[in-house]
Amino acid sequence: xxxxxxxxxxxxxxxxxxxxxxxxxxxxxxxxxxxxxxxxxxxxxxxxxxxxxxxxxxxxxxxxxxxxxxxxxxxxxxxxxxxxxxxxxxxxxxxxxxxxxxxxxxxxxxxxxxxxxxxxxxxxxxxxxxxxxxxxxxxxxxxxxxxxx
Numbered sequence: 001x002x003x004x005x006x007x008x009x010x011x012x013x014x015x016x017x018x019x020x021x022x023x024x025x026x027x028x029x030x031x032x033x034x035x036x037x038x039x040x041x042x043x044x045x046x047x048x049x050x051x052x053x054x055x056x057x058x059x060x061x062x063x064x065x066x067x068x069x070x071x072x073x074x075x076x077x078x079x080x081x082x083x084x085x086x087x088x089x090x091x092x093x094x095x096x097x098x099x100x101x102x103x104x105x106x107x108x109x110x111x112x113x114x115x116x117x118x119x120x121x122x123x124x125x126x127x128x129x130x131x132x133x134x135x136x137x138x139x140x141x142x143x144x145x146x147x148x149x
Contacts, residue, residue, distance in 0.1 A: 081115035109140035
């Protein structure tokens with residue numbers, strides 16, 4: 001018999017790594033403006049990263065299974081939403097999303113969020129954390145704008 005009492009909410013995270021190349025370049029800027037803004041990351045031949053992604057899901061702990069989400073399911077969702085479209089790809093040339101969006105790590109995090117949302121129950125996705133390097137990390141929680149004061 002499942003325990004009764006107050007429901008408990010927990011967050012569970014899973015991480016993975018993928019490799020991809022890109023060029024930071026905005027079509028809204030001139031070549032000179034892009035070079036000034038993005039520096040060596042605007043190299044016409046691009047450059048690559050070994051990204052690490054940490055996905056956090058939140059929810060009530062199921063009293064029967066003891067889980068927020070089955071990790072096998074989360075692993076499959078991450079494979080479909082992150083690895084298949086991004087791993088060993090040129091983000092700008094191989095991923096249609098980045099044809100019109102600059103492939104910054106911020107936008108990679110948004111892309112991953114949007115892809116994962118298609119697989120998870122509403123409200124379950126809590127955070128996407130993308131490590132471009134050990135020093136450069138982006139956290140995205142689905143927020144669309146900063147409220148005015």
